[in-house]
Amino acid sequence: MTDIIARPLAGTRPFRLQGALKEAGLAAFVMFALSLALIAVRVEDVPGGLAIRWRPFDVIAAVVLVFLGRLGLAFLRNNRPAPVALASGLFSAVMALLLIVFVSGGGGVSWAQSLLPFSGFVVNVLVLIISLVLTLRAGLMWRRGERADAGTGVGDTMDRLAASVQGVAVYVIPVLLVAAIIFPFLPFADRRILDIAILVVTYVMLGWGLNIVVGLAGLLDLGYVAFYAVGAYAYALLATEMGIGFWLCLPFAGAMAALAGVLLGFPVLRLRGDYLAIVTLGFGEMIRIILLNWYEVTNGPDGISGIPRPTFFGLPFVRSPPEGVESFHSFFGLTYAPVDRIIFLYYVILAMALITNQFTLRIRKLPVGRAWEALREDETASRSLGINPRNTKLTAFGIGAMFGGFAGSFFATRQGFISPESFTFIESAVILAIVVLGGMGSQIGVVLAAVLLIGLPEMFRELQEFRMLAFGAAMVLIMIWRPRGLLAHREPTIRLFEKGAGKR
Amino acid sequence: MLGTFEYFVDQAINGVTLGAIYGLVAIGYTLVYGIIGMINFAHGEIFMIGAFVSIIAFLTLGLLGLTWVPLALLLVLIATMMLTAVYGWTLERVAYRPLRRSPRLAALITAIGMSIFLQNYVQLLQGARNKPLQQVISGGFEIMREGDYVVTLSYLQIFILLLTIVLMVVFTLVIGRTSLGRQQRSCEQDRDMAALLGVNVDRTISLTFVMGAVLASVAGLIFLLNYGVIDFYIGFLAGIKAFTAAVLGGIGSVPGAMLGGLLIGLIEALWSGYFTVEYKDVAAFSILILVLIFRPTGLLGTPDIEKV
Amino acid sequence: MTAADILESARPLLDVEHLTMRFGGLVAIDDVSFAAAPKDITAIIGPNGAGKTTVFNCLTGFYRPSVGRLTLRRNGQEHLLERMEGHDIAQAGVARTFQNIRLFSQMSALENLIVAQHNKLMRASGYTAFGLMGMQAYSEVEAQAVELARYWLERIELVDRADDDAGNLAYGQQRRLEIARAMCTEPALLCLDEPAAGLNPRESVELEELLLFIREQHGVGILLIEHDMSVVMEISDHIVVLDYGQKIAEGTPQEIRDDPAVIRAYLGEEGSAGAERGGGA
Missing domain, CATH: 1.20.58 (Methane Monooxygenase Hydroxylase; Chain G, domain 1)
Structure with a gap:
């Protein structure tokens, strides 16, 4: 030949x-x-x-x-x-x-x-x-x-894109924020769209919470759903057994999740990256198995139903409130509309997500946030500078778990019903995928990834079947293409010179 | 009954059978970890694919009218080893090779992605429902009796043990005596140096994945024969427990993986037999956590000293 | 200064007594004792594998010594380093650099220096609580920390690269930044593991100046592992020679230069006067 x-x-x-x-x-x-x-x-x-x-x-x-x-x-x-x-x-x-x-x-x-x-x-x-x-x-x-x-050419383009996303963030973020706030009143926002939006924002919040652990501190947590579950069950049990309201329970649920995070983290956080991943995965599964089998408390696989809905400063969203209680619509002299409750839920989760975001942005510029990033970069060097690795990692783990617990409480109150089925490993993998695909440490990347991974498949129901397949494939392809995530671009937390100035 | 020796022997036999499965899968984890230092999270799915290939092969043979059990078993064994090996090879080639010089976490996330992908791939192609297979090897002989309680050692269990022992012996010889084994060990020590000395590193790593997949496929076949029912999700739990076995035995050590598999199988069977079935997975995970905390090098592993 | 002067001047900054480190059957350091005086540059030299870095790792808490006592004296306080965790040792006043540079490569040069002031800033931020609330007191301490960082950046001539990722700096710049980072922890003892490795002659001279400046202006004792004999002989006040984990000699540069045991260790039995090995000047 x-x-x-x-x-x-x-x-x-x-x-x-x-x-x-x-x-x-x-x-x-x-x-x-x-x-x-x-x-x-x-x-x-x-x-x-x-x-x-x-x-x-x-x-x-x-x-x-x-x-x-x-x-x-x-x-x-x-x-x-x-x-x-x-x-x-x-x-x-x-x-x-x-x-x-x-x-x-x-x-x-x-x-x-x-x-x-x-x-x-x-x-x-x-x-x-x-x-x-x-x-x-x-x-x-x-x-x-x-x-x-x-790859290389495209990769460079993406790097520049990621940098410019950060650059225009000053203008884009207010626009996005306003869009998110007026969203429920846009003409196309019917009940179904709102439900999807609530779901997406929940995952955005979970992504931002996990971003503290994975993106900033570099601790690969494959059991994040465990803290989500702890938060959800803490609220569900307190509300159904003792009749405590959502807003009172919220801090408690967060604290419970944080405690769970610290208890798990204490023995295992000195493990190397991939061992830690497997151990956290095992912990997540253990929590699920316990929820499944501890009938006396968790009601086993049947789950907990009749979880109370949140109220607006004590005003419930119901057509006919019980004796002596005024409902939201009558207090404000509105006609009753079932969608009011959904809109309210949307704002609750939006507010919770934005608080998570603000918290992360602030703590990143504090010594503890910088220590997280330093530990991610090089634990040995961090230790030689007097940073206590275990305590510092524990704070990241605990704070990340706390936000997971908050989100879990919201999940419970929104669904009105929870069971161990909602807290499988796949959920952890989905949240991790959102963080990783968006670009580890990138807040805006999380939003992008949540919309792509949660929003799109929900919009097109036919794709449901292929969702996880696409998930897995996307995780592999994006890691091969951009090992640091789609919009991975890091801005220094502190600058000596204004951006663009001071350079030769 | 619970207190009798016979009951213990019965549970122990179950444990050893289970241990054979975990041990065979654990070797795959240990080999890959040894050579490229990553947890091949998708290895459990390779085991699951092995089980699926086996059931498909059995049904196809049945359709072709081949019913003589020894021949059918042999053909299924060969089919599942070969076809599953291709999956192992492709997994490395497509998902891991491009990331060999990337950060560890990137490789681990890719492996998780691959695991999710393969699970759903099999689910889409073969459906989500359980796949039961009628018993292929039946019968056995009685080894003990205590009143009405009879302890039998089935022919299936004998087959499983023999198969596992033969495979492990062959495999140990391959690792210890052949030039492939030497190349593998040289890549474990120092991949760049091995490459300079003319070892084909890519090929050696590929073959490592193929070997791991072959052993996992046999574990899949054993699982199918022993439990008679499989679904696309079996790889997840089995994978984690096999990984636990590899860690318990000392990751990187092949005899350790076998020992670890045996121990995890025994612990799980005895735990189920004497305590609660529901919490048997919790027991396995607790062991993983305890081993990692108190003896990260495992039973037969060698400590590595941190260099600064 | 001679050895006698040092003994008279003060009690040593660091006392290493009977330090022994075993890994399984291997004895990496065998009963080594020496002292480092305040404001002195003490060099530890020896052939490869002599156990020099292991001494550092014991001093900075990465290894726990099998036997021995390591005492750091600072402001009238004694710290027993062999009982402390690595991060506590750093807080007690021992800073180090690494043989293979270990900067936080994806953080900016400035951030590297700010991270080094972690504990001071942590206290000022009320362990994060005040910082989250945006309290004035914290902002002031942070501004001071930036000033300290700027001071060291000026010293190592990297001010204009302050906001660039440390990983993007040139090799020599990274070496200097690592020393600056160690100094930002405001230590009493600075341990440098082969700081001149890979530097060109001009950079080596700059390094010598930097080390002498640190000693003169900041009163910090320096413990130095170095293969570059020109650097060692130029700036050391005191030299400890290790071979196969044992101390074979100790003294001033002149004494070490003439010590037959040292010459033998470096050049073998037939060694002659020049104790300088390949990498030297």
């Missing part, structure tokens, strides 16, 4: 088509092996046992697409964008057309369906997206005639 030397571009080495084919072939073979069991065959329940269903076409489609995709990447790497741009562009167009026909026909257009590579609709959309990304990349390269040095 002869190597095909393609049209030489400035400064490129000869392109070996044979090598590219070999690479693509290997990738296709691996894909084939991967799909042989799990994709080719589906185990299904039938009356009287299990049956299997064959899915040969999905396997063929997957193998062919992996082959072509890998080949395309090899072409790109060898600076041959033109054929890739054309081929993937054509492919994208056909895919898009088929999908449009399929959707507009209400899913009943069988010829369009049979021409699509995969049986799952979302998988096809995913293929289309990947193909579009490839087209875009190849197209840009073709136009500029430059090499695609994987």
Whole structure:
């Protein structure tokens, strides 16, 4: 066989088509092996046992697409964008057309369906997206005639973007804040949208709370949901057993969570990063198992129901309040509207989240905040400067847990019902993903990630099924692409010179 | 009954069977930790995939009319080892290799992401419901009797123990006697130096993941045979407990992983037998925390002195 | 100054008595005793693996000595370092730098120096409570801390890089910043682990000036591990020589230069007069 030397571009080495084919072939073979069991065959329940269903076409489609995709990447790497741009562009167009026909026909257009590579609709959309990304990349390269040095160029762009996000934060944050405050009164904010907004803001608050532990202090906590659970159960039990109101319980729930954090942290915080992660994970699971099995107190898997709703300075949000109590709408002379309560909840969690944010921003500029960051950077050096690692980490752990406890109380009062099912490891992973994907230590990054990871899948219910899959994939891809997170940009906590001044 | 020796033996047999599973999975954690210093959080999912490949292979063979148990077992064993190994290889190649020079936490987060991804990948492809498999190996013989209480050692348990012992012996020989084992140990000591001396580091690390996946796939098969039902979530708990076993034995030490697995299996079975089943996982996690606090190097691990 | 002068001048700042450190069967330091006088530069020299850094690690609490007593005297108080945790030792007045630079590389140079004043600032912020409330008293102490940092930044000629990440500084600048950071803890004893390693001759001279300045102006005793013999001989008042974990000689630079045991340790049996090894001037 002869190597095909393609049209030489400035400064490129000869392109070996044979090598590219070999690479693509290997990738296709691996894909084939991967799909042989799990994709080719589906185990299904039938009356009287299990049956299997064959899915040969999905396997063929997957193998062919992996082959072509890998080949395309090899072409790109060898600076041959033109054929890739054309081929993937054509492919994208056909895919898009088929999908449009399929959707507009209400899913009943069988010829369009049979021409699509995969049986799952979302998988096809995913293929289309990947193909579009490839087209875009190849197209840009073709136009500029430059090499695609994987990541670095884009990474720099993101660094600059992250820095400029910080730069314009002065203008953007007030706008965002005003938007968040008037949000419930915007025309499109119906009950469903408000519920989603409350959920997103809850996760923003959890993200900001965990950011203290992970982003600032660098302690990888995989059991954050445990503190969320402690807060939720503390409030639920106090409210249902003793009839104490939400606002009185809140500090107590936070204190309980902080105490749990300190109790766990005390023995384990001297462990190295990844050991600490596993231990906190184990702790989170232990809390869940205890909640599940301690019937006398937690009512086990049935959970606690009838948790009282918060009141507005003692004014409940109900149509007909009990004897001797005035309700919110009658006090203010309004007509009763069920959405009032939702709007109120929205403001409660917004206020709690903003307090968390303000607290973090302030404490970062205090000695303890700087000590957290110093410990994250180098524990040995911190110790040699007189910083007590254990106590300093404990404060981070305790404060982070406290905010988790606050959020947990809110969760309990909003749901009116809690059970151990709400506090699984996946919740911890989701909160961690929000912190990490947003950019560890970046407050605005948390908001961005919470909207992307919580808001979007809630808006598009069909994606629910794929949410966790996308979660996992996003965690991997973003870490590979930007190991420090999307908007990781650190501003010094104190400056000798005004920004931009004092430099040569 | 609870106080009798027979009851104890019965629970101990269960514990040893469970310990075989944990031990086989724990070796994967220990090997990977030894060579690249990261917790391969997704290793539990590899075990789960091994169990799924096994059930699919059994059903496929059944469909093809192959019902002679020894041959079916052999074919399933080979199929699950090979196909699961590809998953182990791909996991390293796609998710971990690009991050080899990145901060530890980045690699750990990637591993968690991979774990979530694989769980949901299997759930989407195979459905969320339990997958029961009827008993493949049945029967056994009585070893003890106390009144009505009969302690039996089933053929399945004998098969599991033999399989585990054979695998561990083969594996110990591979690590100790072959050039692959030597290359592995050299990469553990100093990856850059090993590369300078002509060891193909990428290939060695890939093979480490493949070996870990092969052992985990067998553990998955054993799990399927022993419990008869699997779902996409089994990798999570089994993974954490196997990791606990690896830590207990001393992370980085292969005999330690085997010993740790055996101990965790016994503790869990005896705890369930004598105390409460509900809190058996709490017992395992408590052991993990206690070991890390009081003996971070584990039972057979070597202490490493912090250099400043 | 001669050794006799030092003995007369005051009680030593640091007393190391019968220090022994064992790792399993390995004896890294074997019954080493020496003293460091206040305002003196005491050098610890010896071939690689002689146990020099281990002495530092025992002094600064990273290792707990197997045997021995380490006494630091400051303001009439005695601190028994072998019983203290690393961070308490730092608060008692021992600061150190590291062989491989350990700056907080993603924090700015200024922040590195502010972190070094952690305990002072922590007290002023009422252990965070006053600081959160934005109290005036804390702001004033913080302003003082910035002034101290600025003073040291001027000393090491890094004022204009104050707001840059420490990790982005040049190697020599990082070495100087680490010394400045140690000085910001306002120590009585400064332990420097190979501060001249990797510096060019001009930077080495600047380093010598910086160390002499620290001694003269701040009255800090310096304990110095160094391979660069020109630096050691130039600025040390007192030299301790270790080999295989044992002290083989002690004295003034001149005494050490002529000591046959030292020459033997460095050059082997047939060694001749020049005790300077490869890395020297």
